[in-house]
Amino acid sequence: MxxxxxxxxxxxxxxxxxxxxxxxxxxxxxxxxxxxxxxxxxxxxxxxxxxxxxxxxxxxxxxxxxxxxxxxLPVAETDEADNPQTIIAVFEDSHALGKRLVVSALRVARIPVQDYGLGVTLEELVKKVRQDRPQVLLISVLMLRSALRVAELVRQLEAMSERPYIIVGGAPFLLDAQLWRQVGADAMAANSAEVLRLLKSLGISAAKAERSVPL
Ligand code: B12
Missing domain, CATH: 1.10.1240.10 (Methionine synthase domain)
Structure with a gap:
C-alpha cells in the first residue's frame, strides 16, 4: 500500500x-x-x-x-429510454469516485440506473425526482455538511404522494453509524456490494424489474 x-x-x-x-x-x-x-x-x-x-x-x-x-471497470452505459427505477446522485458534493464505483457495480449487475451526476443541488434534485419518480434514490456524499443536508432533502421529498426509498452512502455515514437515521434516510449501504443486496431485498434486480414493487 x-x-x-x-x-x-x-x-x-x-x-x-x-x-x-x-x-x-x-x-x-x-x-x-x-x-x-x-x-x-x-x-x-x-x-x-x-x-x-x-x-x-x-x-x-x-x-x-x-x-x-x-x-x-466497464464504461458506463445508460439506457435512458429504459426509465430506470433507480437513480443516483452526488448531492451538494463533488467527490466522484464512490458514485463511480456504485454505478459500475449496478451496471455489471444489469440494474438500470440513471446518473444525475455530481454537485446536484437540493433544488435540482427535488425537481428531477418529482419529474422522474424513481422507486429508489441513491445518494452519495463525502462531506458532513452535504450529509446533513439530506435531512432537508428528505423533508422536501416527503411532500410527494409516493416518495422514493432513499439509500445514502459515503464517508460521513461510515464514520457515524446513526447518521443515516438522523437525516431521515431509509437505509445506508457501506459499499456497492451492500447496495446490491439492499436493492435485491426491495425487489430491484437485473434489468426489466416490475415497476410496482411495494416498499
Ligand atoms: C479525493 C478527495 C477529494 C478530491 C475529489 C476528486 C474526485 N474526482 O472525486 C478533491 C481534491 C477534488 C476534493 C475536494 C474537497 N474535499 Co475531499 N477528499 C478526498 C478524499 C481524500 C478521498 C475520497 C475518495 O475518493 N475516496 C475513494 C472512494 C472510492 O471512496 P468513497 O467515496 O468513500 O466511496 C466508498 C463508500 O463511501 C461508498 N459510497 C460512496 N458513495 C456512495 C453512495 C451510495 C449510494 C452507496 C451505497 C455507497 C457509497 O462506496 C464506495 C466504495 O466502497 C477524502 C478522504 C476520505 N476519507 O474519504 C477527502 C474528503 C472527503 N474531502 C474533504 C474536504 C473537506 C474537501 C474540500 C472541502 C476541500 C477544500 N477545502 O476545498 C473539497 C470539497 C469538494 C466538493 N465540493 O465536493 C473532507 C471532508 C470532511 C468533512 N467532514 O466533511 C475529507 C473527508 C478529507 C478529510 N479527512 O478532511 N477531495
Missing amino acids: EVFLQALLSLDRETARRQMRLALSDTNPATAIETLLIPTMERIGALWEQGDVALSQVYMSGRICEGILDEL
Whole structure:
C-alpha cells in the first residue's frame, strides 16, 4: 500500500497502475479496489487534514484513481429510454469516485440506473425526482455538511404522494453509524456490494424489474 500511496502523491501514474495490476494478480477488481484504492485514498485524506499533503496532491490522486477505475471497470452505459427505477446522485458534493464505483457495480449487475451526476443541488434534485419518480434514490456524499443536508432533502421529498426509498452512502455515514437515521434516510449501504443486496431485498434486480414493487 505504501508504494501505491507514494506513487499517487508524487503523481507517478505508471507506478500506481503497476501496483494496482499487482494487486489484481492476487484477487478480483472489487477486492483490489476495496483493499488498496479506497484505504489509500482515506489515508491521503487524513494526511491532507494533518497538513502533510497539498490539496493539489489529493486532487491528482483522485484523477489517477479515476483513470485506474476507467481501465478496471466497464464504461458506463445508460439506457435512458429504459426509465430506470433507480437513480443516483452526488448531492451538494463533488467527490466522484464512490458514485463511480456504485454505478459500475449496478451496471455489471444489469440494474438500470440513471446518473444525475455530481454537485446536484437540493433544488435540482427535488425537481428531477418529482419529474422522474424513481422507486429508489441513491445518494452519495463525502462531506458532513452535504450529509446533513439530506435531512432537508428528505423533508422536501416527503411532500410527494409516493416518495422514493432513499439509500445514502459515503464517508460521513461510515464514520457515524446513526447518521443515516438522523437525516431521515431509509437505509445506508457501506459499499456497492451492500447496495446490491439492499436493492435485491426491495425487489430491484437485473434489468426489466416490475415497476410496482411495494416498499
Ligand atoms: C479525493 C478527495 C477529494 C478530491 C475529489 C476528486 C474526485 N474526482 O472525486 C478533491 C481534491 C477534488 C476534493 C475536494 C474537497 N474535499 Co475531499 N477528499 C478526498 C478524499 C481524500 C478521498 C475520497 C475518495 O475518493 N475516496 C475513494 C472512494 C472510492 O471512496 P468513497 O467515496 O468513500 O466511496 C466508498 C463508500 O463511501 C461508498 N459510497 C460512496 N458513495 C456512495 C453512495 C451510495 C449510494 C452507496 C451505497 C455507497 C457509497 O462506496 C464506495 C466504495 O466502497 C477524502 C478522504 C476520505 N476519507 O474519504 C477527502 C474528503 C472527503 N474531502 C474533504 C474536504 C473537506 C474537501 C474540500 C472541502 C476541500 C477544500 N477545502 O476545498 C473539497 C470539497 C469538494 C466538493 N465540493 O465536493 C473532507 C471532508 C470532511 C468533512 N467532514 O466533511 C475529507 C473527508 C478529507 C478529510 N479527512 O478532511 N477531495
